[in-house]
Amino acid sequence: MTHPAPSRRHAIAEDLRNQISTGRLEAGERLPSEAQLAARYKVSTPTLRNALALLQGEGLIEKIHGSGNFIRHPLRRITYVGGGHAPAVPPAPDGALSVSVSTTHLRAQGNLAALLKVAPSSPLTEFLHLCHEGKMPHSLAHVYVPRDLAPAVIPDPSSCSAVAATLASLRPPLAEVQERASARLPTPEEAGALRISQSMAVLTITRVATDIAGRVVEAALLVLPGDRADALFTTCHASEEGNSNK
Amino acid sequence: MTHPAPSRRHAIAEDLRNQISTGRLEAGERLPSEAQLAARYKVSTPTLRNALALLQGEGLIEKIHGSGNFIRHPLRRITYVGGGHAPAVPPAPDGALSVSVSTTHLRAQGNLAALLKVAPSSPLTEFLHLCHEGKMPHSLAHVYVPRDLAPAVIPDPSSCSAVAATLASLRPPLAEVQERASARLPTPEEAGALRISQSMAVLTITRVATDIAGRVVEAALLVLPGDRADALFTTCHASEEGNSNK
DNA sequence: GAGTGGTCTAGACCACGAG
DNA sequence: TCGTGGTCTAGACCACTCA
Numbered sequence: 001m002t003h004p005a006p007s008r009r010h011a012i013a014e015d016l017r018n019q020i021s022t023g024r025l026e027a028g029e030r031l032p033s034e035a036q037l038a039a040r041y042k043v044s045t046p047t048l049r050n051a052l053a054l055l056q057g058e059g060l061i062e063k064i065h066g067s068g069n070f071i072r073h074p075l076r077r078i079t080y081v082g083g084g085h086a087p088a089v090p091p092a093p094d095g096a097l098s099v100s101v102s103t104t105h106l107r108a109q110g111n112l113a114a115l116l117k118v119a120p121s122s123p124l125t126e127f128l129h130l131c132h133e134g135k136m137p138h139s140l141a142h143v144y145v146p147r148d149l150a151p152a153v154i155p156d157p158s159s160c161s162a163v164a165a166t167l168a169s170l171r172p173p174l175a176e177v178q179e180r181a182s183a184r185l186p187t188p189e190e191a192g193a194l195r196i197s198q199s200m201a202v203l204t205i206t207r208v209a210t211d212i213a214g215r216v217v218e219a220a221l222l223v224l225p226g227d228r229a230d231a232l233f234t235t236c237h238a239s240e241e242g243n244s245n246k
Numbered sequence: 247m248t249h250p251a252p253s254r255r256h257a258i259a260e261d262l263r264n265q266i267s268t269g270r271l272e273a274g275e276r277l278p279s280e281a282q283l284a285a286r287y288k289v290s291t292p293t294l295r296n297a298l299a300l301l302q303g304e305g306l307i308e309k310i311h312g313s314g315n316f317i318r319h320p321l322r323r324i325t326y327v328g329g330g331h332a333p334a335v336p337p338a339p340d341g342a343l344s345v346s347v348s349t350t351h352l353r354a355q356g357n358l359a360a361l362l363k364v365a366p367s368s369p370l371t372e373f374l375h376l377c378h379e380g381k382m383p384h385s386l387a388h389v390y391v392p393r394d395l396a397p398a399v400i401p402d403p404s405s406c407s408a409v410a411a412t413l414a415s416l417r418p419p420l421a422e423v424q425e426r427a428s429a430r431l432p433t434p435e436e437a438g439a440l441r442i443s444q445s446m447a448v449l450t451i452t453r454v455a456t457d458i459a460g461r462v463v464e465a466a467l468l469v470l471p472g473d474r475a476d477a478l479f480t481t482c483h484a485s486e487e488g489n490s491n492k
Numbered sequence: 493g494a495g496t497g498g499t500c501t502a503g504a505c506c507a508c509g510a511g
Numbered sequence: 512t513c514g515t516g517g518t519c520t521a522g523a524c525c526a527c528t529c530a
Binding site: 279280281291292295309310311312313314315 | 495496497498499500
């Protein structure tokens with residue numbers, strides 16, 4: 001019925017999925033070699049590899065060239081909260097979430113200049129955030145700020161909240177935050193940095209913050225893997241405006 | 247440098263990409279058969295098919311079984327505007343965007359019951375929106391409403407704004423709209439309904455609208471293809487609340 | 493029925509990782 | 512060096528579309 005293509009690779013993937021979910025294959029464990037699995041399921045190696053590719057796309061296994069295929073540890077799902085608060089991942093409730101920040105100076109060009117509404121080759125400062133849970137990368141964020149709003153020295157490069165606080169002290173209050181969400185496949189660079197398959201969808205958020213003078217004070221490009229992150233936006237309607245439809 | 251795998255299929259895909267972008271291959275046109283292309287590029291058929299799979303994942307071509315591979319028409323990018331306004335795709339500026347709505351009665355269960363905060367097997371009404379631009383599907387929306395808030399008869403099933411207006415007239419004013427955005431690959435059903443590849447990322451938005459009494463009056467599950475849609479959320483900060491960082 | 497894409501095979505050879 | 516995954520070949524057979 002719902003199986004127009006119950007092909008071999010789907011059957012194999014289904015079997016391995018079950019073995020993973022039932023705990024017969026444990027997280028971190030290495031799978032048998034592809035040749036062994038192909039022999040066990042009595043299929044050719046390309047077919048077996050197609051089956052593994054399905055699981056890789058679901059984030060269940062990780063392929064490491066020359067080393068083997070490994071069952072991934074299930075990752076805690078994190079939620080990005082919209083509305084213009086902390087730069088990348090505000091709530092680090094319990095687990096060992098760590099953020100590393102690196103700073104680069106560059107000049108605006110193309111899309112970036114348009115986003116920040118500055119002239120091309122204006123000086124900018126870029127903060128590259130990489131958020132980890134343990135050893136696994138969790139999210140990636142490029143934050144761009146006009147150079148004159150960026151601090152000369154970064155107080156604590158390993159803490160994103162310290163960076164955010166320093167940034168906030170340098171600029172007037174915000175008036176508006178616009179966030180544009182989109183879905184796509186990662187670039188090879190992003191896939192490598194996040195340790196995800198190139199066939200794992202990512203959620204991207206482009207955030208532009210404007211101060212009360214109408215100046216763009218920050219643009220952020222966030223990349224969140226689809227298997228471990230989503231974004232939440234809450235809109236409160238004042239009670240006096242009764243109609244919410246156009 | 248940046249080419250760890252300048253494999254044959256990437257070279258072929260690159261060549262076809264160029265032919266498409268330069269107009270040597272026009273939109274709607276049928277490509278030569280895979281056997282012919284394989285002969286032209288002097289590769290085996292699986293390799294050529296891998297190259298086409300790359301283009302399919304980018305939304306550049308459409309594979310139709312038994313018929314051929316076709317160059318896709320570039321689609322206008324649409325923007326879903328968050329904040330709890332029209333159900334699916336509010337701004338239909340110029341083009342021939344059309345929406346078809348079908349209505350189903352069902353009972354709450356599992357995730358749906360939790361989302362709407364109703365008891366399992368509560369009566370619901372589902373509105374299935376399918377938004378087209380010309381002949382191409384553009385987005386998909388499942389909207390669920392408690393049965394007592396759904397009209398007995400639908401005024402104009404082919405107009406989503408008429409449905410929305412009828413819905414709005416039946417319920418008290420909204421107090422809060424929560425929208426959760428996520429990225430993933432489509433289910434086979436979604437890929438078929440939207441005429442996209444299963445490797446094309448989709449942006450999903452789960453929207454829950456609550457009225458001033460705290461009752462959930464609507465839950466919507468939107469599926470937007472990543473190559474033709476994104477979502478925009480705007481947060482205005484009242485000028486009196488000076489600090490926007492925690 | 494002719495032509496198309498979809499799946500699979502049984503190998504070959506190369507690139508990478510660890511001992 | 513050796514075992515691993517990554518890529519590719521040259522076919523075979525099936526499923527689908529259309530005249």
